Amino acid sequence: MLNDLKDMALRLRSGMRIALPVDYAGVAMAMTRPMIDSGLRDLRLVCVPTGGLQVDMLIGAGCVAEVETSAVSLGEAGGAPRFNAAVKAGSLRVIDATCPAVHAGLIAAQKGAPFLSIRGLIGSDVLKNRPDWKVIDNPFSDKPDPVTLIPAIHPDVAIFHAPMADRYGNVWIGRRRELATMAYASAESLVTVDRIYEGNLLEDETLAAGVLPALYVAAIAHVPRGTWPYGLWGEYPTDTETLMSYAAAARTQEGFDAWMAEPANWQRQEVTA
Missing domain, CATH: 3.40.1080.10 (Glutaconate Coenzyme A-transferase)
Known part of the structure; x- marks a missing residue:
């Protein structure tokens, strides 16, 4: 070793x-x-x-x-x-x-998941330059509830x-x-x-x-x-x-x-x- x-x-x-x-x-x-x-x-x-x-x-x-x-x-x-x-x-x-996004991408890979969702990016300019990050509505909410999906790294x-x-x-x-x-x-x-x-x-x-x-x-x-x-x-x-x-x-x-x-x-x- x-x-x-x-x-x-x-x-x-x-x-x-x-x-x-x-x-x-x-x-x-x-x-x-x-x-x-x-x-x-x-x-x-x-x-x-x-x-x-x-x-x-x-x-x-x-x-x-x-x-x-x-x-x-x-x-x-x-x-x-x-x-x-x-x-x-x-x-x-x-x-x-962003720091949370990098960690989210790595954690997704660690867990064998295609992505991880986080909230802190909503409304930021960073999203404009990351077409690979997708904003969707939380499918478990009855009200509009956007989250950002960070692909696995x-x-x-x-x-x-x-x-x-x-x-x-x-x-x-x-x-x-x-x-x-x-x-x-x-x-x-x-x-x-x-x-x-x-x-x-x-x-x-x-x-x-x-x-x-x-x-x-x-x-x-x-x-x-x-x-x-x-x-x-x-x-x-x-x-x-x-x-x-x-x-x-x-x-x-x-x-x-x-x-x-x-x-x-x-x-x-x-x-x-």
Whole structure:
């Protein structure tokens, strides 16, 4: 079950639909460089429910054709420069969504349903740009009661980072249930983890409730601090200085290319992987 990062990246194919988590939920940043180096193109990213540094890097490297998201930003470091530039240039298809809609689409896929209904979109301009979202009247109401049907989102792969996994392939995600939803909705999941738990996580009464079973995990790589420069909930903080450095450099494509080519900007991943 334990794999090398490069081997995990080789499981991916150009054109795949890939689900990636929000910056605070466990972004597998250590997978970013191998993904870029493997020459992937025309990826369709699903941000769960927003995107950040990893998404911006993949766009800047020319790997992405489409992003379905509620937003893409670098948080305290400001806007996502390569995403913004691609949108302005018209080189990236952006499928505008909302956070509840993204989660609804994934939950529908998890449950094997063709769609899930939500209410919050009624009256919003977002609906004008989503012909695949359908507004119907609640068939169980005697009065007009419009709801929006969100089609199921079926990613080919979910990629994320978690604190630990065991040698049986089980992954502990704690209370980050959105990671489980991503895994359930996707055909397979690739996971990086900070440490390996000696034993079976599902046999530990304290930890078992927060475990994603191995059934939903295709491959795991042991990469301590694999979210860097992002932090990991309950483990270590975000390296804001590095995020700021990237944000400043990536305002131009030339700056982005130079920043990505500098080994020191990837040193911590390489040293700790």
